[in-house]
Amino acid sequence: MDIQFVERNGNLVVKIRGEIDHHTAQNIKYAVEKEFSASNAKNIVFDFAHVGFMDSSGIGMVIGRYKELAKIGGRVFAINIGTDVGRIFEISGLKRIIPCFAGLDEIENNIANA
């Protein structure tokens, strides 16, 4: 599992490459918390393009960030959700809480038009 961060227009994009289970979810959580507090970003965008597997530990990790950001007026988004991760998002109801977009451009347009 490997994480890359990109900050653009107030959004911290978290590109995860690998599998998300309990073992890796904890590492992702710590890495994201550290990067976010050192950044000027307001929102977090999880990029699932290269996530080959995710179980319910991923749900907990994403909701955890959602709750943290809600306290300070920030938001959590998801992009590039494939079929497998998409099913976990649906079963868990995560889709109703975390807005899912095709890519970062779409999020930026959405925020600009809001």
Next chain:
Amino acid sequence: MQNRTEINFLALSQNQAFARVCAAAFATQLNPSLAELTEIKTAVSEAVTNAIIHGYEGYTDEQWIFMGCEIDGNEIIIEISDKGRGIEDIAAAREPLFTSKPDEERSGMGFTVMEEFMDKVDVHSTPNKGTTIEMRKKITT
């Protein structure tokens, strides 16, 4: 076809990936679709994670997890057991969103995922003795 394999591994979180890959590799004998393989991997990941973080929470020795995989015709039967703390109220534990660890970012969706991805999920548990999850799935494609 009839076939069976059994493995024992330590309750370490890096073994979550090992266990789900083993189960998926065994299941390939039934020629499952990629979606079915993902379902099996995810259900195994949930059950093994639960054994590690709930079953053996606070235990310091004898942390072994057993996994048995069986093929019976076109059905795969996977059994995962721990000798940990056990579950007091099984019905409550199976409810969506129920978790005994809300402050550790658990979603409480593990059993829901297992039920969604497998045809049948049976839970046998005795407090202070351990928990066994038996999951079945017919490979239809």
